[in-house]
Amino acid sequence: MKASLSAPAGAARRPGKRLVSAEEARRLAARTRAGRIFAVVTFIPVVLAVALVGVLLLDTLLDTVSWQIVEPSSSTSGESFPWSAAPLGGREVIRLDLAAQGETPEDVQAFMNDPEELRLFEARGRIELMWRTEDGPFRWVVTNSRDDSVADIGLFGVNAYLSELRGELAEDVEDLDPAEGGLLGRLQGADLDGLFNRFANIGLLSSTLGEDQNLYLNPWLDLSFLTKNASRTPVVAGLKVALLGTLWVMGLVILITLPTGVGAAIYLEEYAPENRFSRLLELNIRNLAGVPSIVYGILGLYVFVRLAQIGPTILSAALTLSLLVLPVVIIAAREAIRAVPSTLRQASYGLGATKWQTVSEVVLPNAVGGIVTGVILAIARAIGETAPLLLVGAVGFIAYPPNGPFSRYTVIPSQIYNWIAENDVEFAHVASAGIIVLLALLFVLYGVAFYLRRRFERSW
Amino acid sequence: MTTPTVSTEPNTRANTHVGAKPFDLSQPSVRTAPVSDEHAVVSIKDFNLWYGNFQALHHVSLNIPKNQVTALIGASGCGKSTLLRAINRMNDLIPIVKTDGTITYEGVDLYDRAVDPVEVRRRVGMVFQKPNPFPKSVFDNVAFGPRLNAYKGDLNALVEKSLKRAALWEEVKDKLKGSGLGLSGGQQQRLCIARAMATEPDIILMDEPTSALDPMSTDRIEGLIHEIKEHYTVVIVTHNMQQAGRVSDRTAFMHLGVLIEEGPTDQIFTNPKHEMTERYVEGRFG
Amino acid sequence: MERKTPGMLGRARAVGLNKRADRRVGEAVIGTLLLLCALVSVVTTVAVVYSIAEETFQFFREVSVVEFFTSRVWTPLFENQNFGIAPLVLGTLMVTSIACVIGLPLGLGAAIYLAEFAGDRTRRTVTPILEVLAGIPTVALGYFALLFVTPVIRDLIPGVNLFNPLSAGFVMAFLILPTVTSISVDSLRAVPRSLREAGYGLGASKFELITRVVVPAALSGIIASFILAISRAIGETMIVTLASGGRPNFTFDPRQEMATMTAFIVQAGTGDQAAGSLGARSLYAVAAVLFTITLVLNILSQQVVRRFSEKYE
Structure with missing residues (x-):
């Protein structure tokens, strides 16, 4: 410390002697400038961090929309229906689609009355309100896992797609049939390099379509995304299974960690005698909080899945995640308990309350805001955890929602991981939609925690 | 959890205040018109208390008369609060405290192993320096103690009676459901007194109950202390000598953990027998 | 502190000051539950230590420790098994280093800005x-790294591979940035006002004060935040x-695919090795190394923090 102070000390002695000389004024200005530059330099990381959050959100959000060229299968009509034709969507669109395929009204009615047919439809098909089709904006489309996806074009990738097509066509001009020749001419005449005409070229994109092909602007993230089961076909893949898996796991995690974590916090704050054992407990909890989450996955794999033979089930996942967030819950609950002023405890003891009466009647009611906030933040952390659950069973294709603590499961983040790992352009859109849902869930939780923190904030 | 309010520091500083002459801890306490054992509701005999290695009370003996107000005075760090908290075993909450000697209440040594400190605190109420109502409604504050005991009688009547005795009823009877923290400082302290009285104790200990209050509120509390001694025995710690003079019947002066002198309040203030007491009441130190 | 006087129990009972058995039992039960x-x-x-140690021990009965730490080939899941x-470790170090080179200075810079320059609103x-x-x-973050950062880097x-430690390290830098910043801000703000005033009193400009007084005074907290961030980077899995991929590659070229310890654990733990096979056990051996490294780093950072908190309290 002394050494570092000596330098400014030397600098300070100079100006005191007489009025500042020109050289000294220059030096002074340089020092002030250095300070200002320093402020700007340290501001850059802040900008970068904020920018990264922004770019990440924007990129993920944009990835949830893409242009698709689709060849409808024989089980869908390939037609699109105006939004106003079936404002509530659902069954009405199926009816329209069946009629468009040439079914008689009696057949349509028979289909609609047959629960087995409808179940099959729901397993394979999906009713989408596409943002844009060739026929106009906001139109219903029935898609099906048997539909062929010809091309998937990013929201801003239209020009790139067209110029690639232009290159392909130009390579073998001789073999082109007249229609394609005309297309090549149009492509060659179009301006594909402009930064701002990506939407203007949608018309050109439409004119490249084959006979049976349709062009949709597909919002991968819509309400049906939340209610569809998992699928091996991107366009009908949904988040329902993972969403329910997450709800099951998190419900159990709350049931396990809330009493245990708060109990441990009460013990450490109110009961623990001051001795080596208590210090060891504290040290242990602090160190557990720093153990990488994947290590908890190994613990879960070895102890719960194999030794206890619970298998790769919801319960294993919940137990693993509970142990993972327990230190976080304990630390948060301890802080909340410590924030209750000791004068209140004294008042309670002074009235003849026992220790537990004091804890349950005075300490906990006044710490509840902090405890709940801490638990919500811990849950928010657990919801996003992927790695440990990959080891305890949340991996691979799970087609149906869980129905109890002992069923196989997947959760939102591991479902996202699996979609990314498919290494498929369309599954990447599905993954981004999943990420947006996950982030939205987290924002809600953070919002609630933030609200509770403000609500229970109290000045003593 | 609770930190001892006593430090070793005043030990040396107080000595320098007193003068060059070091103070002899082994002198017996000076007693004027002592209270006999049969008139005492609480009888402290040869009581010592340590915080770890620091001895905070030295061989204190004091009889506290029934239905009277006894004031404990002395410079800060003299052990008066410690002595007060010894009477309802609040010091037990500090893990490093050790005691010996006896404090007898109704013929029972409060420090005997058979005695439950929780029961002691139900019989000996306490009011603290800073008003510390629970962040609950006025009603729930007062009903806190009775509810702990699973009070069988009419809780509403008990709360009303306690609030009336604390001279707070008229001010809060329309906002019993309002938060106790919504009251003014003086009202909060009277609420705390009502809360202490609701457990129907025999003795109420007050640890500088007005030190955090404005003069008006202080005045009301002092008047209140006068009124409640009809029903309760009051022991009050105060560093304000005028207050001790105004509210108490008997006064005990302590210094460095030793009971120097005790007697009727007017005697202590007008005719102190010990030199230290005289210096203190004249405001020459402390 | 409590004494026993003969006959006192009876007297205590008579006036109702005695200990109640039911209450004592109730309190003891609650205390035990807590x-x-x-x-x-x-x-x-x-359980953590046991689950790792048990299988690691089995692993080293078949694989020599020397090979484990000296061989440069890691193919436990292939026909021709190699256990180096x-x-x-190199993959982990590569990603961590890239993350630290970017993330630590950025985190510290942001901390200095937030603690020393930023207004309340900022x-x-x-x-x-x-x-x-x-x-x-x-x-x-992994999605972002793979589908946004990697194409930009390429x-x-x-010559950058589709899977590479560069983009993983870059994104991880922003994962550890908040850790560095929040702990460093706390330690910078804990530097006592008196020390700052002394610095100003000696004629230091703000820049000089920060670089020569405040940062050195808060150094142990900053170092602790660095260590914690490194530990977090080493244990990070999904990114x-x-x-960064799953092919273990002994190379110092950050453009190549490199597997980290954590990536291998996921790979082996989600694969279909029979439990008890050497391939499955290699997972635990890697976990043992990972756990040891992060534990040492965590304890180290706590030691540093303890020294720092003693200084000013």
Whole structure:
């Protein structure tokens, strides 16, 4: 410390002697400038961090929309229906689609009355309100896992797609049939390099379509995304299974960690005698909080899945995640308990309350805001955890929602991981939609925690 | 959890205040018109208390008369609060405290192993320096103690009676459901007194109950202390000598953990027998 | 502190001051239950150590420790098994180094700005954003690394593999940034006002004060935040699994695919090795190394923090 102070000390002695000389004024200005530059330099990381959050959100959000060229299968009509034709969507669109395929009204009615047919439809098909089709904006489309996806074009990738097509066509001009020749001419005449005409070229994109092909602007993230089961076909893949898996796991995690974590916090704050054992407990909890989450996955794999033979089930996942967030819950609950002023405890003891009466009647009611906030933040952390659950069973294709603590499961983040790992352009859109849902869930939780923190904030 | 309010520091500083002459801890306490054992509701005999290695009370003996107000005075760090908290075993909450000697209440040594400190605190109420109502409604504050005991009688009547005795009823009877923290400082302290009285104790200990209050509120509390001694025995710690003079019947002066002198309040203030007491009441130190 | 006087129990009972058996039992039961809750954490630690140690021990009965630490080939899941952890450690070090080179200075810079320059409003806006950054699930960061950062890097630098430690390290830098910033801000703000005033009193400019007085005084807290961030980077799994790939490669070229320890654990743990096979056990051996490294780093940072808190309190 002394050494570092000596330098400014030397600098300070100079100006005191007489009025500042020109050289000294220059030096002074340089020092002030250095300070200002320093402020700007340290501001850059802040900008970068904020920018990264922004770019990440924007990129993920944009990835949830893409242009698709689709060849409808024989089980869908390939037609699109105006939004106003079936404002509530659902069954009405199926009816329209069946009629468009040439079914008689009696057949349509028979289909609609047959629960087995409808179940099959729901397993394979999906009713989408596409943002844009060739026929106009906001139109219903029935898609099906048997539909062929010809091309998937990013929201801003239209020009790139067209110029690639232009290159392909130009390579073998001789073999082109007249229609394609005309297309090549149009492509060659179009301006594909402009930064701002990506939407203007949608018309050109439409004119490249084959006979049976349709062009949709597909919002991968819509309400049906939340209610569809998992699928091996991107366009009908949904988040329902993972969403329910997450709800099951998190419900159990709350049931396990809330009493245990708060109990441990009460013990450490109110009961623990001051001795080596208590210090060891504290040290242990602090160190557990720093153990990488994947290590908890190994613990879960070895102890719960194999030794206890619970298998790769919801319960294993919940137990693993509970142990993972327990230190976080304990630390948060301890802080909340410590924030209750000791004068209140004294008042309670002074009235003849026992220790537990004091804890349950005075300490906990006044710490509840902090405890709940801490638990919500811990849950928010657990919801996003992927790695440990990959080891305890949340991996691979799970087609149906869980129905109890002992069923196989997947959760939102591991479902996202699996979609990314498919290494498929369309599954990447599905993954981004999943990420947006996950982030939205987290924002809600953070919002609630933030609200509770403000609500229970109290000045003593 | 609770930190001892006593430090070793005043030990040396107080000595320098007193003068060059070091103070002899082994002198017996000076007693004027002592209270006999049969008139005492609480009888402290040869009581010592340590915080770890620091001895905070030295061989204190004091009889506290029934239905009277006894004031404990002395410079800060003299052990008066410690002595007060010894009477309802609040010091037990500090893990490093050790005691010996006896404090007898109704013929029972409060420090005997058979005695439950929780029961002691139900019989000996306490009011603290800073008003510390629970962040609950006025009603729930007062009903806190009775509810702990699973009070069988009419809780509403008990709360009303306690609030009336604390001279707070008229001010809060329309906002019993309002938060106790919504009251003014003086009202909060009277609420705390009502809360202490609701457990129907025999003795109420007050640890500088007005030190955090404005003069008006202080005045009301002092008047209140006068009124409640009809029903309760009051022991009050105060560093304000005028207050001790105004509210108490008997006064005990302590210094460095030793009971120097005790007697009727007017005697202590007008005719102190010990030199230290005289210096203190004249405001020459402390 | 309590004494026993003959006959006192009777007298205490007579006036109702005696201890009540039911209440004492009730309190003791509750105390024990709470202690059990606290002991869950001890059981967790034991379970962590046991689950790793047991299989690691089995592993080293078949594989020599020397080979494990010196061989440069890691192919436990292939027909021709080789057990040299070096490529995995190198992969971890590569990603961590890239993350640290970017993330530590940025984190410290942001901390200095927030603690020394930022106004109240800026601080109140930026701090929650950093919290959001810290709260983004790592699978989302992995997606971002693989599908946004990697294409950009491949445009800028020729010869970069689709899976590479560069983009993983870059994104991880922003994962550890909030850790560095929040702990460093706390330690910078803990530098006592008197020390600052002394610095100003001696004629230091703000820049000189920060670089020569405040930062050196807060150095142990800053170092602790660095260590914690490194530990977090080493243990991070999803970003590297998605963006850095799964092929263990003993190379110092950051453009090549490199597997980290954590990526291997995921790979082996999600694969279909029979439990008890050498391939499955290699997972635990890698976990043992990973756990040891992060534990040492965590304890180290706590030691540093303890020294720092003693100084000013």
